[in-house]
Amino acid sequence: MADPYDAPAPVTTAAGAGLSCYTSAVLAYLAREDATAHARVAHATRLAIRPAAPPGPPAFRHHDTALDRLPDGTALRPRGARQLGPALEALAEEIEAYGQVLFTADAARLPWAPPGRPPAPHFLVATGHRGGQWYLDDHFSGLFPDGHEQVPFSGWVSSADMAALFTTDDSFTPVQRRRGREVFGRTAAAPPEGSRQWFIRVPAHGTDDGPDDDGWITAPDRVGNRLKEHLDAVCAQEGEPAVLEDLWAAARHHRYKYRYFLAAPGQDPPPEREHALRRAESCWSGLPKTMRFAVNSARRGRPRTSLVDTTLRDLAAAETEARGFLGQENKEHLWSVTTSSPTTSDEQRTPTRTTRPCAPARTA
Template sequence: MVDRHGTAAHGMTAANAALSCYTSAVLAYLAEEDTDALARVAHCTRLALQPAPPGPPAFRHHATALDRLPDGTALRPTGAKRLEMALEALAKEIEAHGRVLFTADAARLPWTPPGQEPAPHFLMATDRRDDGQWYLHDHFSGLFPNGHEQLPFEGWVSATDMAALFTADDHFSTVQRRRSHEVFGHFVPAPPMGTHQWFTRRPTEDTGAEPEDGVWITDPHSVSDYLVEHLNAVCVQTGAPAVLEDLWAASRHHQYKYRYFLASPGPGPSQEQKQALHRALSCWSGLPKTLRFAVNSARRGRPRTSLINTALRDLAEAETQARTFLGQEDKEHLWPVTTPSMTTSDEQHSATQNTRPCAQARTA
């Protein structure tokens, strides 16, 4: 086992990565065995979307499948209708592998700030006591639009709290369930609705391959064009557009990615390359706030189409340049990948279609 927090040479860890709740939990799980997990997440961060009119598009955030473990197994979701059966399964996973990922309800976490809406949230459990207490890890931290901040949590929770937060998934939305399908960067089937869900490890050859179900847009400019059109169409509707949450997650992933490469030891990028990486980092950092401001303004009768257009198209330019310097391609690939040489290379396009639409340390 490696350091529990997956410490990298430049001080970045799974505990301070500031990723989305899904990816922070997956990274923490991987980092227990995979010494390259931090690099793996940085290398594979890539935004892809699949149009799904009339609803919001589906999103993928990783070009490398994050479900693979060094021992030849892969993580797969499973579930049980009865809470008692699900809890026993968690305990067996801990006994076999030292930890287990499971799906909780973000609104029912004892440490969550007030005002949180129900949503699937990944946690890692590493121990269970005879009295029913569980030792849990939540590596996620973030500031919500209502001004409340959620901080990471590590510690024991009571049997009562565990039963409350480890809910069945039948109250989650269709959009939320789709996000769970794509958590590893490719589609994985979910257990039946109405079940308590967790992840087991299976031999890779037994996991099967799910057929692709349509076109995924991966080129940054094509992604930008689609999002501009979609946001300008839906920003005046009641309720926050679903894509704001997905783009917030993408922002977190890309901030992690560019900070990782800028802080990596070794010769590092040239001054020109640093400028490109910093520009992409800045664009991604400011995107969620800009889009939320534009959406709120549109609801007050003052559409700011130009603000949405400029933010997303500037981002596409910055992302294209930064990815070129990193030698990153649009295609999906297996891990490990070649370490970026930081030399300029042309973007390669794969069989994936790129269409430009009119669119506390533990205590006893």
């Protein structure tokens, strides 16, 4: 996951809609088959953390309902392989069966990314292949602190570029690997370290869909208190705290959420609701820069403890108020899926659609 400063992006633009690279790719994948995908992401957005032993950073989860389900009764599950050949064969099979495949690339090796990016997992969607070339969609966009901007990309890449960007996870940190396991709103099994990773569709019936909230903190005030404790402990240390990337992602997700609800048609909400949602969106908007300023100030020997405390308390209050207005709306939002036939194992594949292995000719 990259760590750019947040840049405004209206919900009505590309599928990523100003989200993190993970969620923009998941949304793009879902939206090809599910007309409610944008609503699902907005309704699902919620920040939860799971504390770790000090001084380790907490784990973050950005959604409270799993985003791995498709309307045909299948669910996305991670797979991996060390060797490039078998991994590419698996991607081709998934495209042939479903017309697309979600996989993990290295942000530092994307031909369209700004130079100088560090290694980081980055989700892409492949929708076609032909003669060693692959058609890739990347809906992520962001402005980095050094002034470089990454913009969305859709087009064909060569077999050499595909081999370079579809890497094993050896260069990724444990924190980065953990983020990938939480991408759908529940902890997913991970392939062995040293693997190239992608996601396949399996029958959802019988998959591991039980409760998965043990140890996770979801109340905004408690989340804020734990974040303050962690930042107070690590602000002055060398290196940027890992939680800044997670808070940047959370800010993007929540801005998307509140913009969606503010722009939702067919509503005549009371003024208090609009005020609460705009206040929450504003608090999330300023969070990444405020936290980075506090960290940099602490490194210079001028800790901004009160600034961190005030910012997180104001955010918790705004989030609690906004959740109150949206609570009933979330309860009334139902997303129905068809149920696949019973199966004894989620390894048994039942493709529901067959498409050509190559996407229509497009210009990179």
